[in-house]
Structures are given as structure tokens and as C-alpha cells.
Amino acid sequence: MTVLSLHEVRRVHGSGETAVTALDGVSLSVGTGELVAVMGPSGSGKSTLLNLSGGLDRPTKGTVAVDGIVLDTCRRRELAALRRQRIGYVFQDLNLLAGLTAAENIALPLELDGVSSRRARELAETALADVDLDGLGGRFPDELSGGQQQRVAIARALIGRRRLVLADEPTGALDSHTGESVLRLLRSKVDGGAAGVLVTHDARHAAWADRVVFLRDGRIVDTTGPLDRPEELLSTQDGQR
Numbered sequence: 001m002t003v004l005s006l007h008e009v010r011r012v013h014g015s016g017e018t019a020v021t022a023l024d025g026v027s028l029s030v031g032t033g034e035l036v037a038v039m040g041p042s043g044s045g046k047s048t049l050l051n052l053s054g055g056l057d058r059p060t061k062g063t064v065a066v067d068g069i070v071l072d073t074c075r076r077r078e079l080a081a082l083r084r085q086r087i088g089y090v091f092q093d094l095n096l097l098a099g100l101t102a103a104e105n106i107a108l109p110l111e112l113d114g115v116s117s118r119r120a121r122e123l124a125e126t127a128l129a130d131v132d133l134d135g136l137g138g139r140f141p142d143e144l145s146g147g148q149q150q151r152v153a154i155a156r157a158l159i160g161r162r163r164l165v166l167a168d169e170p171t172g173a174l175d176s177h178t179g180e181s182v183l184r185l186l187r188s189k190v191d192g193g194a195a196g197v198l199v200t201h202d203a204r205h206a207a208w209a210d211r212v213v214f215l216r217d218g219r220i221v222d223t224t225g226p227l228d229r230p231e232e233l234l235s236t237q238d239g240q241r
């Protein structure tokens with residue numbers, strides 16, 4: 001079942017002489033239980049693709065749909081609810097709210113959806129344990145290390161009944177052991193019935209995905225399954241560094 005679908009998407013930033021075409025004619029479908037990795041050089045349009053997929057940006061042309069709902073024609077309120085309920089994000093800048101504790105940050109999207117605050121806190125504590133942060137729920141973001149903040153952001157993205165999980169280099173601030181456990185969490189969320197898109201520079205991380213999509217200059221230039229063609233995946237990645 002298709003969760004995310006991009007059809008002939010084009011995104012031009014700015015206008016006139018300074019216009020930059022960040023994505024050009026990109027079509028992509030990601031289904032339930034499927035994790036797609038997106039790789040490509042800096043500036044190739046990876047973050048733009050993720051922002052459009054999550055309804056944080058709108059295409060100049062083409063359509064983006066989540067669960068069959070076309071995001072660009074949604075009303076603002078409808079889009080906000082859809083994002084909160086169905087889409088989980090982990091972005092490079094973590095977007096943790098500085099005035100809320102780690103547990104409150106994680107519980108917030110649930111509470112906004114009407115889950116009782118007691119229940120939301122229980123689920124947040126479980127989510128914290130899943131990312132090895134048991135007991136740190138009462139700390140504020142500035143009382144946590146960069147890697148710990150990253151894990152809070154991941155716990156927040158995976159909590160609840162998210163249908164689509166979008167991660168932009170989620171392991172950036174983490175050591176390789178913790179990075180691995182984050183990918184395992186993402187993988188198990190997807191195996192549990194979500195669809196996932198993971199932007200990564202690391203071929204070992206892309207190997208967790210069912211499919212790898214390569215972007216260059218805003219276009220998809222190759223698609224591969226990492227398990228059937230690992231050598232090609234590694235050599236393509238080296239060529240792009």
C-alpha cells in the first residue's frame with residue numbers, strides 16, 4: 001500500500017536570474033513496510049525532497065500525496081493535523097523545544113492529538129528507554145549532549161501511529177554504535193507498518209533500506225536495492241563524494 005507518492009515534482013527556489021531548480025521531474029512511491037534511502041552529493045535536492053514529502057514545502061509543479069491526500073491542496077489546518085498525526089521527522093537541526101524537558105518534547109505531538117497527558121508521558125518514558133535515555137526525561141535540551149538531543153528527536157519522530165517517517169541524516173551527531181541503534185529503531189518502525197525515507201551519506205546506513213535512490217542535480221539518476229548490488233552501491237557512493 002502506497003503511503004508517500006511524489007509525481008513529477010519540480011521545486012524551484014527563488015525567481016529570475018537567481019532561481020535554483022532544487023528538484024526536477026522527481027517521481028517516487030514508498031509503501032507500507034518499505035524504507036527508501038536517498039543518497040547524492042550536497043546540493044542535489046535531498047533535503048528539498050524530504051521537506052516536500054512532509055508538507056513543509058510545496059512543489060512548484062507536480063503533486064505530493066500522503067495516504068492519498070494531496071498535500072499541496074490541503075488547507076493549512078488539515079495539513080497541520082496530518083503532519084502531527086501521520087508524519088514523523090528527524091531533521092538535521094533538531095527542532096527540540098528548549099522550554100520543554102526531553103519527555104515533554106516527545107509527549108507533545110501525542111498530547112496535541114488528545115492523548116491524555118498521563119498516557120503520553122508513559123509512552124514518552126518507553127520511547128526514551130528505546131533510545132537508551134532512561135531516566136533522562138526530566139532534562140532540558142541544553143542539559144543533554146548533542147548525541148542525546150538527537151536521540152530525543154528520534155524518539156519523538158517514532159512515537160505514536162506514524163505512517164511516514166522522514167529522516168535527514170539522523171545519525172549525524174551520533175557515534176557509530178548509537179547510530180546503528182537508531183537505524184535499527186527506524187527499521188523496526190517501518191517493519192511495523194510505516195513507510196520511511198532516510199537521507200544518508202553512508203552506504204552502510206543505506207544498506208538498512210529496501211531501495212536506494214540516487215539524486216544528482218535534482219533528478220533521480222539511479223535506483224538500486226542494496227542487498228542485490230552492494231558493490232555498485234559502494235562504488236557509486238565513492239564516486240559522488
Ligand SMILES: Nc1ncnc2c1ncn2[C@@H]1O[C@H](COP(=O)(O)OP(=O)(O)O)[C@@H](O)[C@H]1O
Pocket residue numbers: 013014020021022040041042043044045046047048049
Ligand atoms: N530555501 C532555499 N532558497 C534557495 N535555494 C535553496 C533553498 N533550499 C535549497 N536551495 C538550493 O536547492 C538545491 C538543493 O538543496 P538541498 O535540497 O538542501 O540539497 P541537499 O540536501 O541534497 O544538500 C541547492 O542548490 C540549494 O542551494
Ligand SMILES: [Mg+2]
Pocket residue numbers: 046047048168
Ligand atoms: Mg540536506
